[in-house]
Amino acid sequence: MTPYKEMSKEQLIAEKESLNKQYQEFLAMNLHLDMSRGKPCKEQLDISMGMMDVLNSRVDLRCEDGTDCRNYGCLDGIPEAKELLGDMMENHPDNIIIYGNSSLNVMYDTVARAMTHGIMGNTPWCKLDKVKFLCPVPGYDRHFAITEYFGIEMIPVPMSPEGPDMDMVEELVSSDEAIKGIWCVPKYSNPQGYSYSDQTVRRFSQLKPAAHDFRIFWDNAYGIHHLYDDDQDYLVEILSECKKAGNPDMVYKFASTSKITFPGSGIAALATSLNNLEDIKKQLKNQTIGHDKVNQLRHVRFFKDIHGMTEHMRKHAAIIRPKFEMVENMLEEGLGGLGIGEWTKPKGGYFISFDAMEGCASHIVSRAKKAGVIMTGAGATWPYGKDPKDSNIRIAPTLPPVSELETAARLFVLCVKLVSVEKLLGEL
């Protein structure tokens, strides 16, 4: 393939004409496909249906310590759920609170609590003139939505395959007391699928924040969400690193079973130091009497233990791996060598990140939408929805069936080419 940038104007015009014809054919197909959100597909949900059978009217709903899971109580979760999610998160059960159905909700509450009550005796953030968060970019739009909602200023920090730019993180965190947090998806990051290197995690643990109440918001959403059996990323465990580095209270770590069992009907968890836990429970006891213990028990009885969960994740991988590979192959076949886009090839998680030529992302997404394929909105991976280069697009390949995904990916490739030609022709 000739790189587009090396084409003459005439070649580009001819290419555009050919691409436009293909685009018209897509328009005629009247597609309705969705690659916008990281949602599991039907086949993935089906593999957890056994969870609907482990509890029934003949089953004793008391947990190990004798607590009747059907009644009030147990603020921080039943012991066996703490053990299971502790194994999943690589943390001691004593460091864990089991929450309700959404780790996003836990993150929101964590920020909300810091706003109104402060962290471990520090000034409530709502009483400060300015609160800032660092936001590795591209990143997760729902993280940015929380901080934006609370009026927290977001500072983008560039990502690399090793993680966030740690020179920049160290410099900012140690010099600016207004910086109270950083959003991290440390493993199979959203959207790039990068996993932070050992060195990056260690540098995180050794931060010397200007703010006493600086916290790392470590959203380990994809901790066990590998695509491959034999080629997996490993992540150094952040709580123990922080403890070793003398910063035991610097991290809130979040996880859930949303993309393990049923999104929205799973269980979420927070792992953090005992000091932080004590601080959090002071609030939590006013917020609720306890989370859904029956659902905690359901999860534990279904998986039995972390080995059961690991085996379960293999089934997910078997379903979505071909989808990732197909999209990657189609990107390679359609765009390889054209010099108009780059993309990641993650070993886990839920997304592929695509970088188009500058100023092209929003045009690509709207072209795809016009032909019936919904992508995540351009800019969504940046704070305030503003990608300064207008180049990043998040691809979520898990939800559509393979046949539809193929069509969607073909259209996406076409849109990238079409918009890139127009860009090079100076038409955008």
Add this chain to the structure above:
Amino acid sequence: MTPYKEMSKEQLIAEKESLNKQYQEFLAMNLHLDMSRGKPCKEQLDISMGMMDVLNSRVDLRCEDGTDCRNYGCLDGIPEAKELLGDMMENHPDNIIIYGNSSLNVMYDTVARAMTHGIMGNTPWCKLDKVKFLCPVPGYDRHFAITEYFGIEMIPVPMSPEGPDMDMVEELVSSDEAIKGIWCVPKYSNPQGYSYSDQTVRRFSQLKPAAHDFRIFWDNAYGIHHLYDDDQDYLVEILSECKKAGNPDMVYKFASTSKITFPGSGIAALATSLNNLEDIKKQLKNQTIGHDKVNQLRHVRFFKDIHGMTEHMRKHAAIIRPKFEMVENMLEEGLGGLGIGEWTKPKGGYFISFDAMEGCASHIVSRAKKAGVIMTGAGATWPYGKDPKDSNIRIAPTLPPVSELETAARLFVLCVKLVSVEKLLGEL
């Protein structure tokens, strides 16, 4: 019986001696009984076990509108859950958001949102010098815990069998802009079991608050929790009354299935005006992707409709009615005519409210505790845990088995008598 106040000193001393002997016998019994919290008993939980069977791996988990309840989405609840809880709350499904497992959590979030973001464009409460809530007393300790946690000043308002003192409510609400809310348990109130009269509800709907963002926090926790088939309280529906009175946005109404199915594993709901709903959803969409739809579906499939729920509540009543009646009978037998205490005889809800002589409640509770019977802490029914007369005690008769409850009630009666004698002898 001779009223204690008419007894001579000698009579009182003799009575005290006899009571003390009985108390020693209780001490020897080494009891461990709990009448402290409004928890359903095992038999009540058992009647909902069928709910564990309605969903299994062979059941289609899509709801009426085709949404797969196993996946992300549906911020405000599935349509059939809105319909069921709408019928339960006597509100239109369009006015309802279905939440997670705890209405307390919804109330907390409602206050928290007002603190950080204000209500419908008004100044966030955290930016105000002073925020106050009216608290009908005696009331629910967990309500007071939320407002205390957020530093909201609580003003007690006396309850009568008709509801809160509405002269006082009207006067305060219309004259003080810092008063932003009032906590209400309008039906089978906690702890007295009073239901607000028609006139009280109408006066609520016609309030003319000085604060634009004043809201009635209407916790209809016991809306269908009758003890009797043929003798039930009726409550005028507050949303429609407020609408008629030109105050459509003045109420947040809360309810849940906690004491219908399983506490902590039920579903909660908020009913309010469309304006309020819009305001709330602006926050909610940042806080979560959605609540547990599978559990919503489970509840709907179990009850089928409001008739199923009503029939279900009859089973609860059959279990707990004898407990209420036994405690009431023992109070009457043991204390009737002695002039040392008054108590309520509710037709529904979860509590009996007992008023001892002034200065006696905390002594009675600690006496009972010493003999192994846990009551709700004295003062708990007042803001800041401070009952100025130290007289109110909440009795929660539902949890213990009948035989244990009888023992506990006997001990309670004894403690009331003993402490009252000591009080009259000037020994406290």
